[in-house]
Amino acid sequence: METTVKLYSLAYNDAKxxxxxxLFVFGNIALPQIFHLIPQGGITWLPIYFFTLVGAYKYGWKVGLLTAVLSPTVNSFLFGMPLPVSLPAILLKSVLLALFAGLAAAHFRKVTVWVLLSVVLAYQIVGTLGEWALKGDFYLAVQDFRIGVPGMLLQVFGGWACINKLLKN
Structure with a gap:
């Protein structure tokens, strides 16, 4: 699935x-609130990463990086989720996602399911290794691969649909 779509690389001195x-931080605040209504919804659907992927891919790594840092931090401060003890690992994965998505968009200049799948697997694999180093517990570090596969698929297919259909221009 490949569609022509405009991709941008916004700068820090641009009001856009x-x-x-x-908007993406708001989305990353609202979406987890919805998924947390479902038992284990957060750890299954990984909603805190969704708009970071979309923002970084569509508008560049700088938008992604700001979204990646602000989303989990604001969510933790306002709602206590993610738990402060989990914040370093989530911030690590979120920042990796923003960087990988922004770089992939700049390199490939198109949005495909395969590229998004590669981005999601890359940030999850590298992030899992980092989380393992941070927590010292391999079983906890691989939680996204044990429980969060639906969330990874949502990121790939939902991200593709959002970038190609909702944010086409």
Missing amino acids: TYLAVS
Whole structure:
């Protein structure tokens, strides 16, 4: 599945950057609240990463990086989720996602399911290794691969649909 779509690389001195970041952070606040209504919804669907992927891929790594840092931090401060003890690992994965998505978009200049799948697997594999180093517990570190596969698939297919259909221009 490949569609022509406009991709951007917004700069930190562009007001559009902060508008986009605000919208994506809002999405990354609202979506987890919805999924947390489902038992184990957060750890199954990984909603905190969704708009980080979309923002970084569509508008560049700078938008992604701001979204990646602000989303989990604001969510933790306002709602206590993610738990502060989990915040370093989630921030690591979120930042990796933003960087990998932004770089993939800049390199490939198109949106395909295969590229998004590669981005999601890359941030999850590298992030899992980092989480293992942070927590010292391999079983906890591989939680996204044990429980969060539906969330990874949502990121790939939902991200593709969002970028190609909702944010086409």
